[in-house]
Amino acid sequence: MQDLMKKISSQSSQESSVAHTSKNVQVEVIEPENPSRRALLKAGLLGMGGLVLGFSLPSAQKAYAKTDASSSNSYPVKGWLQLDESGQLAMFIPVSEMGQGSQTAITMIFADELGADYQKVVVKSPINDPLYNNPMFGMQLTGGSTAVRAWWEPMRVIAATLREMLVKSAAKQWQVSAKECEIKEGMILHKPTQRQIAFQHVIDTAKWVQPPKNPTLKKASEYRYIGKSMPRVDTPSKVNGTAVFGIDVQLPDMLIATVAQSPVFGGQVDSYDEQAAKSVKGVKGIVKIPHGIAVVADSYWQAKKGLEKLKPTFKGGDTVGLNTDNIEKRLHDGLNKSGESVKSAQAVTDFEHKYEAVYSAPYLAHTTMEPMNATAHVTDSHCEVWAPTQNQAQSAKVAAELSLHQPEQVTIHTTYLGGGFGRRAFVDYVAQAVTLSMEMERPVKVIWSRPEDIQHDFYRPAAVCKFDVKTDAKGLPLEWQTKVVSDSTMAEFTNGSDTMIDGAMSEGLADQEYQLPNVSLSVVREDMKIPVGFWRSVGHSYTGFFLEGMLNDLAQKAGYDPFDYRRALLKPDSRTAGVLNQLEKLSGWKSKPADNVGRGMAVVESFGSFAGEVVEARLENGQIKVDKVYSVIDCGMVVNPEIVKRQMSSGIIYGLTAALKGKIHFEQGRVQETNFDDYPALTMAETPEIIVEIVKSEKGPGGYGEPGVPPVAPALAAAVSQLTDKIYRDLPLKV
Amino acid sequence: MKLSLVVNNKKYSVEADSDTPLLWVLRDHLQLNGTKFGCGEGLCGACTILLDGNPIRSCSFPISSLKDQAITTIEGVDPNHPVVQAWTKLDVPQCGYCQSGQILSAVVLLDKTSNPTDEDVQSAMKNLCRCGTYPEIKKAVELSTELKRKEA
Numbered sequence: 001m002q003d004l005m006k007k008i009s010s011q012s013s014q015e016s017s018v019a020h021t022s023k024n025v026q027v028e029v030i031e032p033e034n035p036s037r038r039a040l041l042k043a044g045l046l047g048m049g050g051l052v053l054g055f056s057l058p059s060a061q062k063a064y065a066k067t068d069a070s071s072s073n074s075y076p077v078k079g080w081l082q083l084d085e086s087g088q089l090a091m092f093i094p095v096s097e098m099g100q101g102s103q104t105a106i107t108m109i110f111a112d113e114l115g116a117d118y119q120k121v122v123v124k125s126p127i128n129d130p131l132y133n134n135p136m137f138g139m140q141l142t143g144g145s146t147a148v149r150a151w152w153e154p155m156r157v158i159a160a161t162l163r164e165m166l167v168k169s170a171a172k173q174w175q176v177s178a179k180e181c182e183i184k185e186g187m188i189l190h191k192p193t194q195r196q197i198a199f200q201h202v203i204d205t206a207k208w209v210q211p212p213k214n215p216t217l218k219k220a221s222e223y224r225y226i227g228k229s230m231p232r233v234d235t236p237s238k239v240n241g242t243a244v245f246g247i248d249v250q251l252p253d254m255l256i257a258t259v260a261q262s263p264v265f266g267g268q269v270d271s272y273d274e275q276a277a278k279s280v281k282g283v284k285g286i287v288k289i290p291h292g293i294a295v296v297a298d299s300y301w302q303a304k305k306g307l308e309k310l311k312p313t314f315k316g317g318d319t320v321g322l323n324t325d326n327i328e329k330r331l332h333d334g335l336n337k338s339g340e341s342v343k344s345a346q347a348v349t350d351f352e353h354k355y356e357a358v359y360s361a362p363y364l365a366h367t368t369m370e371p372m373n374a375t376a377h378v379t380d381s382h383c384e385v386w387a388p389t390q391n392q393a394q395s396a397k398v399a400a401e402l403s404l405h406q407p408e409q410v411t412i413h414t415t416y417l418g419g420g421f422g423r424r425a426f427v428d429y430v431a432q433a434v435t436l437s438m439e440m441e442r443p444v445k446v447i448w449s450r451p452e453d454i455q456h457d458f459y460r461p462a463a464v465c466k467f468d469v470k471t472d473a474k475g476l477p478l479e480w481q482t483k484v485v486s487d488s489t490m491a492e493f494t495n496g497s498d499t500m501i502d503g504a505m506s507e508g509l510a511d512q513e514y515q516l517p518n519v520s521l522s523v524v525r526e527d528m529k530i531p532v533g534f535w536r537s538v539g540h541s542y543t544g545f546f547l548e549g550m551l552n553d554l555a556q557k558a559g560y561d562p563f564d565y566r567r568a569l570l571k572p573d574s575r576t577a578g579v580l581n582q583l584e585k586l587s588g589w590k591s592k593p594a595d596n597v598g599r600g601m602a603v604v605e606s607f608g609s610f611a612g613e614v615v616e617a618r619l620e621n622g623q624i625k626v627d628k629v630y631s632v633i634d635c636g637m638v639v640n641p642e643i644v645k646r647q648m649s650s651g652i653i654y655g656l657t658a659a660l661k662g663k664i665h666f667e668q669g670r671v672q673e674t675n676f677d678d679y680p681a682l683t684m685a686e687t688p689e690i691i692v693e694i695v696k697s698e699k700g701p702g703g704y705g706e707p708g709v710p711p712v713a714p715a716l717a718a719a720v721s722q723l724t725d726k727i728y729r730d731l732p733l734k735v
Numbered sequence: 736m737k738l739s740l741v742v743n744n745k746k747y748s749v750e751a752d753s754d755t756p757l758l759w760v761l762r763d764h765l766q767l768n769g770t771k772f773g774c775g776e777g778l779c780g781a782c783t784i785l786l787d788g789n790p791i792r793s794c795s796f797p798i799s800s801l802k803d804q805a806i807t808t809i810e811g812v813d814p815n816h817p818v819v820q821a822w823t824k825l826d827v828p829q830c831g832y833c834q835s836g837q838i839l840s841a842v843v844l845l846d847k848t849s850n851p852t853d854e855d856v857q858s859a860m861k862n863l864c865r866c867g868t869y870p871e872i873k874k875a876v877e878l879s880t881e882l883k884r885k886e887a
Contacts, residue, residue, distance in 0.1 A: 241768070676776075676863060
């Protein structure tokens, strides 16, 4: 996925991606821009005045700091640190916060390296700017469980650079050597004399300090926050209702819109009753948008009533005639195609057993709790957007294209996201808001209804996978053939061709740590014209189920314990083996469970981490009841252990919803599900007890927002198999 | 219709269509944005508020059905309420979008049950959370019960 992202970014207008190293620090003057401050105040997204200190990595010559305390129109700023007159320190944290806790983790890294007091720091989401490009993607995008992985080193380099600039500035003022100074708890300290000075008293001169080329990073023993379960920075506003999500943005003179998009994907509006809609009080406009139509009104309810009266009908589309049965037949028929070979091997002729099995996974929607929405204000000179988005880069690109503005005239403000899960890497809602604001010549917030959200998602693509495995007399593999049939999420994301094959379609199938001999893998693309996208853990969300399911099948056939079977395929010092050993202990695997309890396990490497899970389940009135999930993750060094544990638990619950309930159905090219009654989510009563352990490691940080998802479905399938003596190869699980 | 309503002990007067759900009056007319829109059909609980201390799904409650009840939204919950304290102490929210509704459901549970059993908690806390904060919500309800007992 990362290689493809880099490919996209080089195609886009963003700055090219260059490795961030401490040897290469660029500093440039960044001028503040000048949008409507009043509007920002209303949105609750106002930046402080004050001094902004920033520079971009890599390579660079001149330092910049911008004093704008006296200026009232100083937002948005581009930088890393901002101080106001009172010394309040604000940090710009370059990731979207969608629940995964990355804003907290990166604030911890930043504050620790800088020497700032974590508890006193104000955290802000920056606007769109290449300065904040995700170092792993080369574009401003939060996804792929990359936040800590991508920013771990650059953020420390940035903070260390700022720290040394501030220290030098203080030393100069005191006329002492900078070597005698350090930053402690937000104050600069001259050690020999114990003199202290606050950042705001030196920042004005700090801007003239040449940024160090090789700032010294702190040693792990000097960390005060990293490695500890510091409280989340977003908790206070999320328990008192003041956190601003996209849907909460309020601007003066703003209208609210809601949309109806063609239920057949790619269809067009055919007819509608404009008069009837306009007769609804408060309705201000009817606007055609690509593949749909919007009603714009003074309030959401009026817009919704207007849409009901508008009664739009649609014609045509790309998915006419598609239904779940013919989609599934096409996927299974795809197994007969040769596809694109990713890995190939000689056929083994000397073997004892031969097994084949076909697995499948359905289309899935994301159902973030906050339905899709965005707000835009387009004027002659500016296009300003407030959006709960994972993808500032694409938001800015789309906004510039639609508003016919230059990139520098576009500002994207990122609000909190009421869930992302990959859905908000796509920016269709941003495009709508921009179009509607242009049409209405006023600020417009567009809000989708829940049915619109479920029926116009970028779905996790359905997939079918066939394994042909030859084994020796003990049941251990001698040859391992895999063919997977699915659609390409990256083709959707990059406007790639109908035949494009991407790595995510088969990620995890032939690149785990298992030492499988004679592996061949081929990938068949079936483009159903259904919009597909990144769904928490992307390709691993189904390949984990397929591969781990097959391993569980084979272990059982060979009379192996599933842990032992995997260990037979792993190097003993591999990280996967480490996770297995810890998980076996944690789950008490060696002691027999109660008679009515089924147990299953799985382990998957994804997003730079290794996660294993054991599921304990029972049948209750013929339904699957999950009692317990034990989980072990090796995600390298950990910034905030509690956040890692919560993300594992979150991924397990997200994966259980899908494994037990998740399937999007199609009829006549339309999605059938409409809301949480026919596309349900796991409830508290259905949630198992979840126990998470983190492997102690000093390796580089891995992801943890997604790796909890892939192992849970195959582990659950194996657990249910023990109860029913059937093998489950299709999701969702039906007993 | 012209409507006077009391929200968080404050009197408001608004002009809105009688079929407007209370949720949208709170959000679009009063700018009390802590109450969230999730499904529009009373299925998810993101819009949970209290009418005279009883939880309702405000997305499906037209203002014409209001009978002078006192309305409590997340903005009206005492920051020192044991539920808020527990939610904060345990860092419950992830994305946070459903949490206003979760907190109000927990406030009612605590008001009505001094020592809730697991079943009480499960039947009171039916709000959906896609981040899966349920285990922490459960712990926070337990902690808030404890805090309340200490307060008493």
